[in-house]
Amino acid sequence: MIAFETPIPILWIAIGFILAIAILAWLSFGLRSLLRPRYLWSLAGLRGFACIAIVLLLLNPYRISKEPDADGFRVAVLLDASGSMDTRDIENGSRSRFDILSDWLEKTEHSPIHRLREKGYSLDISLFAEENLPFSGGDLRLLPGGTAIGGALRNETSQPGRQADLGGVLLISDGRSNSDPSAIEVSRQFRALGIPVSTIGIGSRTPPGEIKTTFTKPRFQGERGEPMDLTVSVSNTRQTEESVDLELHNEEGIVDRQTVTIPANSEKTVAFNVIPFQAGGQAFRVVAKTAGAPDEIDVAAVEVNEPDHFRILYLSGKPTAEYRFLQQSAHASEQIAVEAIIRTGPESFFHRLTEEQERLAPNDAFPHEADFFNAFDAIIADSSLWSEIGEGAEALQNFVAHRGGGLLLTGDLSELPEELKVLSPVTAFKIERPFVRRNLSITPAPIFSELTGGMLFGTPPVFLPIELPSFIATEWKRGARTIVQMTEGNEVQPLMMAHAYGAGRVGWIGTDATWRWRMSSATGLEQHSLFWNNVMVWLASTGKPRLSVPLQGKRVALAEEIVAGIEVMGSDFRPAREAEVEANVLLPGGETRQLHLQPSFRQPGRFETDFHPDEAGEYRIRYRISFPEGEELTYESFFIASHHDRERLETAYNEELLRDIARLTGGEFRHYSDAQPLRDIPLKEGIPTRESRRYLAGNPLFLLLLALPLFGEWYLRRKVGLK
Numbered sequence: 107m108i109a110f111e112t113p114i115p116i117l118w119i120a121i122g123f124i125l126a127i128a129i130l131a132w133l134s135f136g137l138r139s140l141l142r143p144r145y146l147w148s149l150a151g152l153r154g155f156a157c158i159a160i161v162l163l164l165l166n167p168y169r170i171s172k173e174p175d176a177d178g179f180r181v182a183v184l185l186d187a188s189g190s191m192d193t194r195d196i197e198n199g200s201r202s203r204f205d206i207l208s209d210w211l212e213k214t215e216h217s218p219i220h221r222l223r224e225k226g227y228s229l230d231i232s233l234f235a236e237e238n239l240p241f242s243g244g245d246l247r248l249l250p251g252g253t254a255i256g257g258a259l260r261n262e263t264s265q266p267g268r269q270a271d272l273g274g275v276l277l278i279s280d281g282r283s284n285s286d287p288s289a290i291e292v293s294r295q296f297r298a299l300g301i302p303v304s305t306i307g308i309g310s311r312t313p314p315g316e317i318k319t320t321f322t323k324p325r326f327q328g329e330r331g332e333p334m335d336l337t338v339s340v341s342n343t344r345q346t347e348e349s350v351d352l353e354l355h356n357e358e359g360i361v362d363r364q365t366v367t368i369p370a371n372s373e374k375t376v377a378f379n380v381i382p383f384q385a386g387g388q389a390f391r392v393v394a395k396t397a398g399a400p401d402e403i404d405v406a407a408v409e410v411n412e413p414d415h416f417r418i419l420y421l422s423g424k425p426t427a428e429y430r431f432l433q434q435s436a437h438a439s440e441q442i443a444v445e446a447i448i449r450t451g452p453e454s455f456f457h458r459l460t461e462e463q464e465r466l467a468p469n470d471a472f473p474h475e476a477d478f479f480n481a482f483d484a485i486i487a488d489s490s491l492w493s494e495i496g497e498g499a500e501a502l503q504n505f506v507a508h509r510g511g512g513l514l515l516t517g518d519l520s521e522l523p524e525e526l527k528v529l530s531p532v533t534a535f536k537i538e539r540p541f542v543r544r545n546l547s548i549t550p551a552p553i554f555s556e557l558t559g560g561m562l563f564g565t566p567p568v569f570l571p572i573e574l575p576s577f578i579a580t581e582w583k584r585g586a587r588t589i590v591q592m593t594e595g596n597e598v599q600p601l602m603m604a605h606a607y608g609a610g611r612v613g614w615i616g617t618d619a620t621w622r623w624r625m626s627s628a629t630g631l632e633q634h635s636l637f638w639n640n641v642m643v644w645l646a647s648t649g650k651p652r653l654s655v656p657l658q659g660k661r662v663a664l665a666e667e668i669v670a671g672i673e674v675m676g677s678d679f680r681p682a683r684e685a686e687v688e689a690n691v692l693l694p695g696g697e698t699r700q701l702h703l704q705p706s707f708r709q710p711g712r713f714e715t716d717f718h719p720d721e722a723g724e725y726r727i728r729y730r731i732s733f734p735e736g737e738e739l740t741y742e743s744f745f746i747a748s749h750h751d752r753e754r755l756e757t758a759y760n761e762e763l764l765r766d767i768a769r770l771t772g773g774e775f776r777h778y779s780d781a782q783p784l785r786d787i788p789l790k791e792g793i794p795t796r797e798s799r800r801y802l803a804g805n806p807l808f809l810l811l812l813a814l815p816l817f818g819e820w821y822l823r824r825k826v827g828l829k
Contacts, residue, residue: 126157155814179273179793180228182262183219185211185241186279186308187233188253189664193280193757195310203280203308206778208246210278218306218776218784222276225786234258236285247720250666254285255763256292263299274789275303277767278778281760289763293770302788304773306781309759317342317350317368319394321406322375324661324746328382329411335377336406338392342368351395354378356388382410387659387744389724405723407746409659416646419482420446421472423490425456428516431621432486435635442642445482447472449494474498476678479505483646488618489517492526499525507608508679512645515614518577529612531586531605532579544570544592546601548637553589553604553644561633562640568623568633570601577616579603589613609679610648613641650679653731655743664722664747670701671714672729672741681711686732689715694723694747701727719747 131150191204210217222229232238236251238261255277263269275296283289296303318341328334342348347369354361362378382388387409394402418436420429425448436444446458447467459467466478474497479485485502487495495502503525505511515522515530518537522530545567548554554562562568570576570592578592579600590602604613620637623630652675662668670689676682687703703713719725724746731739761777768775773788 122161126160179271179790180230181222181273181787181789182275183222183229183231184238184258184262184275184277184279185231185233186235186253186255186277187239187247187249188235188251188282189248190253190280190282190757191308192248193309195316195759196308204248206308207278211241211246216782218276218781221784222787232258232261234261248664250663252285253279253283254287255279255281255283255767256287256289257285259289259292259296259303260287263295263301269299272301272790273793274301274787275771275773276306276787277303277764278306278308279764280309280757281307281763282756282758283760283763284756289767290770293767296771299790300792301771301790302773303767303771304787305764305768305775306778306784307759307761307764307775308778309761311759311761311777316344317348317394317396317402319350319352319392319402320404321390321392323406324748325407325409325659327409327411330382330384333379333381334408335379336390336408338376338378338404339373340366340368340376340394341373343371345370348396352376352378353393353395354380355391355393361390382408384410386410386742387726389744389746405746405748407659407661407724407744414441414643414647416442416483416643417481418442418444418642418646419479419485420444420448420488421485421491421495422446422448422488423492423494424448424488425450426488426490426618427621428488428618431624431634432638434624435638436642438635439639442639442646444642449490472496472498474501476501476504476509479511480509480677480679482511483649484512484514484642486514486642487516489515489519489521492521492523495523495526499523502526503529504678506610506612510609510648510650510679512611512613512648514641514645515612517616517618519614529607530583530614531603531612532582532600532614534581535577535579535616538570538576538578539574540570540572540576543572546570546590546592548590549588552587554640559640560636561629562636564629566627566629568620568630568637569626570617571619571622574617574619574622576601576619579614579616590615604644609650611645613645650675652676652679653729653739653741655727655729655741657727657745658743659745661746661748662719664719667716667718669714670703670717670727671706671712672703672731672743673709673712674731675711676733677737681709682731682733683710684734685713687713687729689727689729691717692726692728694721694725703729722748 185207187204187207191207192202194200194202196203196206210219219229219231231241233241233249234254234257235249236254236257237249238258239249259275259277262272262275293303320339322337322339326334326336336354338352340350340352347367349365349367352364352366354363361380364376364378366374366376368374387407389405390408391403391405396402420432422429429446429448433444436442445460445463446456448456450456453470455469457464457467463478463481466475467473472491472494473479474495479501485505487502502513506513506529513529515526519530519532519535546569547567548559548562550556550559550563556563582600582603583605586603586605588598588600588602589604590600592599592601601617602613602615604611620634623634623637654673656671656673657668670691672687674682674685674687676685683705689701689703691699691701693699701715701717703715706712706714724744726742726744729741729743731741765775767773776784
């Protein structure tokens with residue numbers, strides 16, 4: 107629109123223009139005899155052009171333009187920072203999608219974001235994955251979780267105040283959305299509101315295919331000194347056969363190398379055989395090297411356990427043959443160590459203990475302190491002990507209930523202390539003295555199995571020795587199960603029973619003459635060893651550790667809040683409420699962070715704090731636990747942080763979704779390769795605008811046009827000889 111701004115009435119200017127043209131015409135007519143016609147017309151034209159320029163100068167014309175008022179609305183810029191943006195499909199795989207986004211935020215010369223700033227728009231920039239994170243500069247990083255494009259858009263209209271001043275949206279993403287709400291449904295809501303959403307897609311339209319290498323499991327388990335396989339899946343989505351060099355690394359360096367050839371559009375599984383010689387948590391990583399592509403790395407946690415080793419304590423008020431042969435059976439097993447305290451006389455005891463336990467054991471009585479018993483995994487108590495155990499009965503009860511230890515009661519239970527009666531699976535029994543050998547049958551579960559029991563289920567069967575007293579259960583607790591039995595017709599007579607109690611296990615056997623099996627034959631010798639090894643391992647396998655870390659060896663999602671907690675038991679194996687727990691976290695980059703853990707209100711004995719892993723890789727946490735009585739314990743655990751699984755598996759560039767969002771809302775779509783010329787984006791109708799005026803007289807070109815006719819007349823007059 108053109109308008110005029112002049113203090114002189116336009117009519118006067120028009121009259122003056124007419125008079126000036128008339129005077130110029132009269133003066134030119136007077137020069138017709140002196141000048142050739144072409145010079146005469148040239149001079150008249152220059153003077154007429156000068157008059158027109160002077161008239162325009164007097165009228166002072168200007169053009170009115172309307173532009174959006176940047177102070178009256180905002181433009182939301184949503185930047186996809188999900189894990190799929192880490193995909194390297196830019197510039198033949200040399201750069202990731204997120205690298206482009208970083209360049210646009212940090213380097214302004216070719217950035218569409220910078221172009222909008224130059225336009226004067228008020229930009230409200232946010233990073234998003236499953237949630238939105240306002241961005242005003244500083245650390246630029248990928249966010250945890252999946253990708254919710256619909257959620258990122260809805261967040262801009264979820265509050266009335268934010269919706270009211272929203273003039274438009276610029277969404278920059280790879281179009282890979284895997285979380286609710288639906289981006290299309292939210293786009294329809296934007297269309298109803300009249301808010302255009304323009305989109306820029308970052309990703310390769312024609313991906314060349316990729317070599318993807320991952321561990322088949324995020325966590326492996328093995329035993330120290332035992333071979334184990336770490337399996338790696340290598341897939342090739344390219345159209346050509348590819349050769350991939352694989353390197354397996356641990357903390358100390360390269361463990362193994364393999365080269366594998368993968369046909370086009372196929373997948374192979376490669377196994378690395380390793381023998382871990384150190385127990386505890388370890389992190390392994392596989393590095394895949396392919397010609398023309400950057401190295402690809404994946405990590406896995408490996409939990410290396412010590413082979414099970416059980417300490418068994420045998421307690422008896424008199425020397426027995428059963429102990430002697432029990433010791434022989436255990437001696438042949440690397441898993442089991444049997445220690446003993448046996449009264450051998452009125453004032454003498456036989457001890458077979460470690461140095462540490464020997465210092466804790468009294469010389470003239472049976473132990474009664476819980477700390478002594480808690481050092482063992484299972485205890486075998488002969489019936490001759492009942493009158494001797496005294497205060498130790500309560501300690502044995504706590505050993506089973508809280509420590510999670512195993513207890514085997516043998517023989518006559520008639521004088522069993524009250525504290526131990528609650529543990530016993532049997533409540534009533536009878537005495538038998540068989541005059542003929544009675545065959546016994548063994549129930550496969552829960553102690554034995556067809557695989558581990560072996561000859562216990564073959565012939566000849568194990569038996570109840572003749573002329574020796576045996577005890578047969580007649581009544582038992584509801585949860586008790588029969589392990590060894592005699593059968594007469596349809597009547598089952600249990601000789602051994604077991605059940606669970608508290609955190610541990612309790613068994614009872616009504617004979618102390620199983621050693622007779624060893625004396626009967628070579629088969630009986632093997633049966634005796636199999637029987638007791640299975641029983642002792644079963645009893646000892648329930649023990650609870652004093653320190654337990656739920657996070658140990660797990661793979662967690664990058665940057666998501668996790669709980670770095672530890673469960674602590676006191677020396678009595680009850681939850682420790684008064685301990686103090688501190689932890690040092692070794693980050694993948696080598697830095698150390700200190701944590702102070704607080705007691706949990708939900709679970710006694712649990713100490714925890716929140717932690718955010720911001721770097722992908724292995725984290726090691728060293729816990730230090732201090733108890734009020736001065737005891738200190740340390741424990742080291744580890745876990746692996748990596749991108750969310752959905753983001754690692756679904757990475758294909760989805761341009762169709764971005765085009766649909768722009769089309770539905772009235773926005774504009776561009777591929778990142780065409781985004782440099784971006785100068786503006788469609789905005790909502792009715793947003794505040796401002797008028798601007800551009801005066802013709804203020805344009806330097808106009809002053810030049812005004813000077814041209816004056817200079818032209820001077821030149822023409824000099825050329826024809828006029829003054």
